[in-house]
Amino acid sequence: MDVFVLNILNGISFGALLFLLASGFSLIFGVMGILNVSHGALYMVGAYIGWTIAVKYDLNYWLAALAGGVVAGLISLAMERGFFRKLYKQFNEQLLLTFGFVYILNNLASWIWGPLYKAPFVAPFLAGSFSIMGRAYPTSRIAIIIIGLICVAVLWWLQDKTRVGAIVRAGMDDKEMTLGLGINLNLVYTAVFFLGSFMAGFAGVMGAQLLGVHPEISMEILLLALAVVIIGGVGSIQGALLGAMLIGIIDAFGKALFPEFAMFTIYLAMIVVLLIKPSGLLGRAV
Amino acid sequence: MEKRKSLAILGAVVLILALLAVPFITGCPAAQEEAIKLGCILDYTGPMASTGPMLQEGIELRLEEANYKVAGREIQVIFEDGASDTAISLDKAKKLVEMDKVDFVIGPPLSGPRMGMIPYLAEQKILTTSIHCDPPEAAQWGNAFVYPSTLEMASLPLAWYVVDELGYKTTTTVGADYVAGRTFVGSVVGELEKDGGTAVQQQWAPLGTMDWGPYLVNMQEADCVVVWTIDSDIVPFMQQYKEFGLTMPVLMPMGNVILQSMIEERGEIFEGVVGCIEYYWGLDTPANNSFVAAYEAKFGTKPEHHQAMAYATASMFLAGVEKTGGDTSFEPLKEAILGLDIETPSGPLSFEPNGIGISNWYICDVQMIDGQWGWHTLHTYEQAEPTGS
Numbered sequence: 001m002d003v004f005v006l007n008i009l010n011g012i013s014f015g016a017l018l019f020l021l022a023s024g025f026s027l028i029f030g031v032m033g034i035l036n037v038s039h040g041a042l043y044m045v046g047a048y049i050g051w052t053i054a055v056k057y058d059l060n061y062w063l064a065a066l067a068g069g070v071v072a073g074l075i076s077l078a079m080e081r082g083f084f085r086k087l088y089k090q091f092n093e094q095l096l097l098t099f100g101f102v103y104i105l106n107n108l109a110s111w112i113w114g115p116l117y118k119a120p121f122v123a124p125f126l127a128g129s130f131s132i133m134g135r136a137y138p139t140s141r142i143a144i145i146i147i148g149l150i151c152v153a154v155l156w157w158l159q160d161k162t163r164v165g166a167i168v169r170a171g172m173d174d175k176e177m178t179l180g181l182g183i184n185l186n187l188v189y190t191a192v193f194f195l196g197s198f199m200a201g202f203a204g205v206m207g208a209q210l211l212g213v214h215p216e217i218s219m220e221i222l223l224l225a226l227a228v229v230i231i232g233g234v235g236s237i238q239g240a241l242l243g244a245m246l247i248g249i250i251d252a253f254g255k256a257l258f259p260e261f262a263m264f265t266i267y268l269a270m271i272v273v274l275l276i277k278p279s280g281l282l283g284r285a286v
Numbered sequence: 287m288e289k290r291k292s293l294a295i296l297g298a299v300v301l302i303l304a305l306l307a308v309p310f311i312t313g314c315p316a317a318q319e320e321a322i323k324l325g326c327i328l329d330y331t332g333p334m335a336s337t338g339p340m341l342q343e344g345i346e347l348r349l350e351e352a353n354y355k356v357a358g359r360e361i362q363v364i365f366e367d368g369a370s371d372t373a374i375s376l377d378k379a380k381k382l383v384e385m386d387k388v389d390f391v392i393g394p395p396l397s398g399p400r401m402g403m404i405p406y407l408a409e410q411k412i413l414t415t416s417i418h419c420d421p422p423e424a425a426q427w428g429n430a431f432v433y434p435s436t437l438e439m440a441s442l443p444l445a446w447y448v449v450d451e452l453g454y455k456t457t458t459t460v461g462a463d464y465v466a467g468r469t470f471v472g473s474v475v476g477e478l479e480k481d482g483g484t485a486v487q488q489q490w491a492p493l494g495t496m497d498w499g500p501y502l503v504n505m506q507e508a509d510c511v512v513v514w515t516i517d518s519d520i521v522p523f524m525q526q527y528k529e530f531g532l533t534m535p536v537l538m539p540m541g542n543v544i545l546q547s548m549i550e551e552r553g554e555i556f557e558g559v560v561g562c563i564e565y566y567w568g569l570d571t572p573a574n575n576s577f578v579a580a581y582e583a584k585f586g587t588k589p590e591h592h593q594a595m596a597y598a599t600a601s602m603f604l605a606g607v608e609k610t611g612g613d614t615s616f617e618p619l620k621e622a623i624l625g626l627d628i629e630t631p632s633g634p635l636s637f638e639p640n641g642i643g644i645s646n647w648y649i650c651d652v653q654m655i656d657g658q659w660g661w662h663t664l665h666t667y668e669q670a671e672p673t674g675s
Contacts, residue, residue: 003503010499115336116545117518119552120525129531136531141499210526211496214518216335220494255491255500260463263492 002133007252009132013141015248016148017210020203021221022228023155023240024196030235031168031192034084035091038098039200040222041105042072046201047213048109051118054205061123065205072201073194075105080193085186102218110215120212140209147206151199155237168192227266231273233283242282321360322614324349324603325388327378327403329395332370333493333516337395337592341417344589344596345392347581348604356604357612368394375399376406383410389614392599393417395592397437397466404430411616413623415599417592418564419540421465425640429616431623433599434564434632434645435670437469441514441539443647443667444562445477448537451665452560454509455483458534460501460523462515463490470514470539491515498523502530510535517543524555535560541650542566542591546660549652553659556652563648565591565632566661573629591632598630634669644669 025039046068054064079101087093122140129136159165170178171185179185204213211217224247232243247266254265273281326345330338342365354361364386368375375394382388383406391407391414394400400420407414408427415431416424419440424430448454457478461471468490475485487506491498493516505511511534515523520543527536538544541561549556567578567588577597581589589597606623607614627636633646647670650661 006503007500010497010503014497014499110335115339116547117336117521119521119548119555129529135503136529138526138529140529211522212518212525214336216331216333216518217496220496251497252500255495255497256504259489259491259501262495263463 002135003256005133006135006137007256008249009137009141009145011249011252012245013144013248014210014251015245016145017203017207018224018228018247019148019241019244020151020199020206022225022232022244023151023237024199024203025225026229026232026234026236026240027168027192028196029229031171032084032189033089033091034094034098034193036076036098036196037095037222038079038101038105038218039197039225040218040220041102042076042197042200043204043207043221044109044213044215044218045075045105046072046204047208047217048113048118048204049201050205050208051113051121051213054123055118055121061125065202068205069198069200069202072204073198076197077190077194080190084193106215106218115215117214118208118212120209122209126209144206144209152237152241159237164188164191224266227270230270230280233280236282239280239282243280321362322356322390322607322612323386323388324361324363324600325379325382325386325391326363326365327368327375327382327391327394327399328365329370330367332368333518334370334395336517338367340590340592341393341395341596343581343585344593344598345600347584347593348597348600351580352604356607357610359607359612364388368396368399370394370396370399372399372402376403379403379406383407383412388412390414390603390619392596392603397421397469398464400424400430401465413616413620415602417595417599418542419466421469422642425642428641429620430641431602431637432642433602434595434635435643435647437466438473439645439647439670440564441470441473441562442477443649443670444537444539444541444560445474446667447560447562447649447665448474448510449477449481449483452510452535454478454535456486456508457483457510457512457537458487458489458506458508459485459512460489460491460498460505460515461513462519463492466540467514471512474512474537474539491519493519495519496522498526499530502526502532505532508534510537512537512539514539514543517545517548520544521548521552521555524559525552528555538562540564541661544652545590546588547590549659549661553652553654556659557654558651560649560651560664561661563591563650563661564645565594566648566650567594568660569632569648569663571629571631571633573633574631577631589631594631598632598635601628601630602626602635636669638671644671646670 021043028034028036049071050064050068053059053067054061126140126143129138167183167188228243228247231246233239250265250269255262328338328341366378368378395417397420404424404427408429413429415433419437420432422436425432459471461467486508489501536559538559538561541563605626605628606619609622610618624637636644647667648663649665650663653662
């Protein structure tokens with residue numbers, strides 16, 4: 001029973017991390033129609049910025065998390081302003097462009113921080129573990145779950161209970177009508193892009209507690225984010241949450257029950273969802 | 287007018303083709319004929335991307351020491367990115383052989399791409415060497431040097447140490463689910479079982495596993511844990527192992543997967559890990575002291591095992607060509623290398639007749655020594671061969 005409970009917690013904690021990453025990806029894709037495959041690279045940049053502040057300069061961990069998000073957001077702003085605006089509805093070009101940014105960011109990271117792996121770094125107040133059913137369970141994973149839940153609540157409130165959220169949803173449903181009401185959608189898009197990328201950078205610092213960081217993590221983590229979005233659906237916080245939790249739990253129990261097939265369990269789930277509901281379990285058509 | 291234009295274009299094409307054909311008609315210039323071409327397929331992208339620059343450093347350091355010359359001939363070295371991928375590594379091997387006309391190939395570091403490439407190189411009569419072991423099957427093609435030894439040999443000394451010194455009877459294992467991981471872990475388990483021991487559980491994880499929580503939660507109690515995966519996965523594994531409060535002794539075949547720099551940075555998560563090591567910078571031998579001094583003088587830091595092993599492969603190549611007097615053709619160079627008995631940073635190196643290397647292996651544990659975390663030698667298996675300790 002303790003193994004079952006701990007694996008549930010493993011799944012939820014990994015799912016919470018994936019939510020932090022994939023929520024931004026889903027929003028950007030849903031609102032702006034941009035498939036930003038450099039989202040994983042922004043996660044990596046956030047993690048490296050967090051490492052620099054928290055480990056190299058031994059500063060406050062929350063400052064590191066904030067800085068990771070802000071830097072990722074600023075990089076994405078530059079990308080959006082400088083490039084994506086010129087490629088509106090040119091999906092193939094956007095995809096290629098964001099791939100290019102992946103290589104640029106990966107190589108910059110290697111150049112700045114070196115090619116070697118950076119060990120996981122945990123906030124000092126989150127180090128250690130506590131007992132669940134007589135077994136030790138890391139405090140940092142519980143913290144990731146709590147932070148994930150807080151972000152779910154904040155983003156859900158933003159999306160469903162605020163005027164900004166209403167504008168974002170309106171823009172997704174009918175861009176022309178929204179523009180016709182005099183709403184500056186470009187500003188909204190910019191804000192969404194920044195927020196989504198901030199989440200990626202922030203997720204990088206959170207994720208570095210478990211995974212550390214290295215230049216190749218950008219593509220590894222992106223694949224998981226894509227799986228979350230495909231399963232959960234595009235453009236909604238609820239979809240990202242559902243997809244992330246499903247992926248996290250499938251990954252945890254897949255490794256526990258079918259370790260030889262651990263590589264496939266997530267993608268098997270993705271294939272099943274694509275066959276049954278291609279827009280995702282809670283998704284809207286893009 | 288149109289006719290004149292067409293003739294001009296035709297004339298230009300003919301001229302260009304003629305210019306391109308000149309080298310093939312007249313033969314290559316003398317300098318190109320004399321230069322020996324060394325091809326290196328390293329991983330600059332993919333899961334092993336961190337190793338490429340380090341391996342290149344080791345090879346270039348050795349070639350610089352030789353002034354890029356051997357037996358009166360210049361050496362040209364060509365580095366290609368194998369991307370830790372079998373298909374890409376094979377493509378690069380074909381490019382090195384068919385376009386660059388290399389005489390010898392070093393790498394790639396992963397055993398999967400190596401096994402995909404060796405048969406092709408054997409067909410082309412090109413000799414090649416591994417950098418971090420190969421499966422023993424690599425030797426059957428007749429063109430591969432298995433350096434420093436087979437994958438099994440990277441773990442057998444640890445198994446001997448477990449049986450002879452530690453007396454463990456049960457183990458639970460976690461290994462990377464590919465040829466090297468299964469070989470490293472399987473060798474230790476095999477020796478343990480020969481001694482009457484048992485593997486109570488074996489878990490296999492894909493390369494690139496990020497969250498080890500499920501494996502750690504499912505881990506059963508045993509005398510020890512035998513674990514092996516690649517460097518970018520082993521660090522989160524060990525961190526999470528400690529976080530989950532697990533205390534079984536950790537044994538690591540091919541313990542060099544934990545980089546020295548990582549041990550120095552986060553030694554507390556590796557404390558007490560016992561590994562089978564092919565090299566660490568603290569080995570006190572004249573060859574290693576000289577290598578470490580040269581590396582530090584050039585790069586300002588201590589070398590990892592990647593640099594040392596790559597340095598040794600270049601040494602092996604240079605020694606072989608020196609022995610043949612500059613002849614890089616297949617049989618003479620092969621015989622020359624097989625007959626070598628040289629000192630490398632990791633100790634003496636010689637070869638069995640089938641090309642499998644005979645090297646020293648070190649059983650080490652991670653300790654705090656003089657205020658710094660590092661490997662500490664517990665036992666040395668000198669010139670170890672698979673037939674016995």
